[in-house]
Amino acid sequence: xxxxxxxxxxxxxxxxxxxxxxxxxxxxxxxxxxxxxxxxxxxxxxxxxxxxxxxxxxxxxxxxxxxxxxxxxxxxxxxxxxxxxxxxxxxxxxxxxxxxxxxxxxxxxxxxxxxxxxxxxxx
Numbered sequence: 001x002x003x004x005x006x007x008x009x010x011x012x013x014x015x016x017x018x019x020x021x022x023x024x025x026x027x028x029x030x031x032x033x034x035x036x037x038x039x040x041x042x043x044x045x046x047x048x049x050x051x052x053x054x055x056x057x058x059x060x061x062x063x064x065x066x067x068x069x070x071x072x073x074x075x076x077x078x079x080x081x082x083x084x085x086x087x088x089x090x091x092x093x094x095x096x097x098x099x100x101x102x103x104x105x106x107x108x109x110x111x112x113x114x115x116x117x118x119x120x121x122x123x
Contacts, residue, residue, distance in 0.1 A: 001026075001034045007106045009114060017044035017103040018079035021072060031081040031105045039083035040111055044103035046122065047078045051097040054090055079103070084111035091116055098122050 003026065006014040019029040025041040026032050033042050052063045052074060062080070065073035074080055079100065088111060090096040099120040108117065
């Protein structure tokens with residue numbers, strides 16, 4: 001798998017999203033992506049209880065530990081590379097989490113309009 005260039009939504013070098021917990025399609029701590037990343041795990045979001053409950057409700061339980069996959073489960077305050085479509089869905093439902101724009105991959109804007117991402121920018 002050849003990774004796409006590691007750039008954020010502003011065309012600058014992509015900064016890490018989280019190494020604790022370790023996130024990203026490549027599990028490299030960044031929201032890097034490639035053609036094989038069907039979910040486009042490109043939005044660096046800071047989890048909230050509301051978003052985690054929503055994600056579980058729509059079928060992607062991110063809060064329950066899955067030790068068989070080395071996944072401890074996420075909690076509010078954790079940063080995680082979200083699928084861009086799930087972020088947009090959460091936005092449409094009014095429960096999208098905050099976003100670290102410097103750690104959000106440029107490819108996220110293929111799915112989520114930049115103006116929407118900027119509405120959720122971390123202060």
